[in-house]
């Protein structure tokens with residue numbers, strides 16, 4: 527498969543609620559559709575998820591079916607869960623119970639807002655949600671669960687301290703300065719914060735009012 531179009535040519539695309547059956551090679555042992563994507567063999571439904579949501583899925587995250595139909599490629603029937611590595615990670619911390627954590631969009635939004643508003647660190651979120659720091663970090667940076675409208679308010683953990691300089695007074699001042707015509711970058715320099723943080727505040731993605 528060279529591109530997404532070529533991949534989707536092999537899927538019987540139907541209504542939003544229906545299963546979209548993979549029409550090409552199916553691995554007999556696993557029952558999953560398979561294809562080569564960017565030089566590597568993958569399950570077809572994983573490629574479906576990657577191309578549908580335009581995201582990178584870390585190796586320790588699995589694409590799971592809500593319909594239990596292994597050859598289904600309907601993105602609406604696919605969700606991301608954690609794999610054995612995370613299970614092991616949880617076990618090693620003495621936490622048993624569910625073998626996989628179901629991540630959905632509402633959890634993703636929850637993680638992003640808690641982090642953007644400096645309420646919780648990646649470690650806090652990792653503990654609360656039950657997935658690894660790495661998986662949390664990918665969500666925060668929009669690398670997994672890609673949302674074209676989401677602006678990572680904190681591009682990397684090292685800028686976290688800079689984010690902490692914001693409070694409600696500053697957030698409101700940022701909005702006033704922007705509505706008075708000041709540029710993102712100039713506002714950022716004024717408060718010694720990153721441009722992304724300013725944009726997040728201006729667009730009401732963080733410090734929501």
Ligand SMILES: [Zn+2]
Nearest residue numbers: 545593598603
């Ligand atoms: Zn399905």
